Amino acid sequence: MQVVKMIIAYDGSQFFGWQRQNKHRNVQGEIEKALKKILKQVIEIDGAGRTDAGVHALGQVATFGAVVPMPLDNLKRALNNELPIDIVVKALSFESNDFHARYSAIGKTYVYKVDNSPLRDVFKSGMYHYPYDLDLELMKAVAEKLVGYHNFEAFKASGSSAGNPFRTIHSIEIKKEDNQITMTFSGDGFLYKMVRLLVAFILGVGNKRIPLDVVDEILKNPSREFTSKVAPARGLYLREVFYN
Amino acid sequence: MQVVKMIIAYDGSQFFGWQRQNKHRNVQGEIEKALKKILKQVIEIDGAGRTDAGVHALGQVATFGAVVPMPLDNLKRALNNELPIDIVVKALSFESNDFHARYSAIGKTYVYKVDNSPLRDVFKSGMYHYPYDLDLELMKAVAEKLVGYHNFEAFKASGSSAGNPFRTIHSIEIKKEDNQITMTFSGDGFLYKMVRLLVAFILGVGNKRIPLDVVDEILKNPSREFTSKVAPARGLYLREVFYN
Numbered sequence: 278m279q280v281v282k283m284i285i286a287y288d289g290s291q292f293f294g295w296q297r298q299n300k301h302r303n304v305q306g307e308i309e310k311a312l313k314k315i316l317k318q319v320i321e322i323d324g325a326g327r328t329d330a331g332v333h334a335l336g337q338v339a340t341f342g343a344v345v346p347m348p349l350d351n352l353k354r355a356l357n358n359e360l361p362i363d364i365v366v367k368a369l370s371f372e373s374n375d376f377h378a379r380y381s382a383i384g385k386t387y388v389y390k391v392d393n394s395p396l397r398d399v400f401k402s403g404m405y406h407y408p409y410d411l412d413l414e415l416m417k418a419v420a421e422k423l424v425g426y427h428n429f430e431a432f433k434a435s436g437s438s439a440g441n442p443f444r445t446i447h448s449i450e451i452k453k454e455d456n457q458i459t460m461t462f463s464g465d466g467f468l469y470k471m472v473r474l475l476v477a478f479i480l481g482v483g484n485k486r487i488p489l490d491v492v493d494e495i496l497k498n499p500s501r502e503f504t505s506k507v508a509p510a511r512g513l514y515l516r517e518v519f520y521n
Numbered sequence: 522m523q524v525v526k527m528i529i530a531y532d533g534s535q536f537f538g539w540q541r542q543n544k545h546r547n548v549q550g551e552i553e554k555a556l557k558k559i560l561k562q563v564i565e566i567d568g569a570g571r572t573d574a575g576v577h578a579l580g581q582v583a584t585f586g587a588v589v590p591m592p593l594d595n596l597k598r599a600l601n602n603e604l605p606i607d608i609v610v611k612a613l614s615f616e617s618n619d620f621h622a623r624y625s626a627i628g629k630t631y632v633y634k635v636d637n638s639p640l641r642d643v644f645k646s647g648m649y650h651y652p653y654d655l656d657l658e659l660m661k662a663v664a665e666k667l668v669g670y671h672n673f674e675a676f677k678a679s680g681s682s683a684g685n686p687f688r689t690i691h692s693i694e695i696k697k698e699d700n701q702i703t704m705t706f707s708g709d710g711f712l713y714k715m716v717r718l719l720v721a722f723i724l725g726v727g728n729k730r731i732p733l734d735v736v737d738e739i740l741k742n743p744s745r746e747f748t749s750k751v752a753p754a755r756g757l758y759l760r761e762v763f764y765n
Contacts, residue, residue, distance in 0.1 A: 286643050287643055362646070364643065365643050367640070396609060397601070397609050399609050400532055402606070
């Protein structure tokens, strides 16, 4: 029995998220099906993060334990032949027995893409089309205030389970090229829908619907007054998962 | 009653093609539904070309006759609010009463995109992933032989209706940037599935499965021996329709 780490990319638009379920197409189920067919064993994989319906991954990580009777290069090729066109295995490696995609993770980077053009581009389906005015300096200013160790209770999907709402955001980078805005969030972990709530909030500040200063109060005394909007899944990418 | 010309882009991946039908989602039907809602008239539009399921458009053209009680800029904005996210109206203009999207067209340009990387990129769903060796010079050589006025019977979908198989291809441009190959076809018109049959044939020559010289014979004495493959719809874009 060996522990195998997978690095996986997928276009999330045709999936009801990562997690295995019976009713709808999901990433975990497709990968487990391919592994079973190739390795002739029932295999359960653990993902580093359960991406929601429509969310993409450039570098999702998953682990599984199995008897692997072939070189990993061959397994990778076989998997990519077997998997649907919107999932690809980018790398496979053997890890020590105590390695686990989720529990061993020490941080993650997410990217969010916004198309700020006046007219939507139908070939940018992996971006959130936001045709309204944006002040990039205001967005950068609010991002700077969000970085650090804070109570992010206000940036957690309402109705999600309780638990420690404190997280550390290491950095938020905001770049604009032509009309495309890319926001890159790195942190030790993110609450449920936290990145998409942060994106909607930052856009609200950039659009001057939300005053810059409210962020200080929200991080001290969580309230949902300014954080009721969630940016659409289509613009979100799990880019990387970090380990020691 | 005025004749309105529309220039339309769509991501074809979630449509069963351009043409109106009852069972499946189609581009024509979505546009007619939006026009009816805005103009309060039943409107039938005519497209310059009936793109197949999965085929995209950067500049499809359609015409309709209607009473338009608002400036075209307002109609365009209303349409883009009403239309689904994978269709966009790029331009509207009034034309003379004898103008017709299909019958007035004198030529078309199609683009076909190939991803020649070893590993598929799940975010390049609008390209045909072809990971095999390609000799670009051979592809350009066969493209040059295909340009001109020829009998393209061998490059017509088998089973499609009879009719004049002669067409003029004005140019075929083949470019490679990084691992992405773009083939651009301009001509006075194309037979059913002709571009995708040409692409598969050119790739076969580039991959050395098809000898370069057979093209001369195929254009003289049509046979399907080397033209049984059709390149997938996902890589094809109707870029422009030309008028006098």
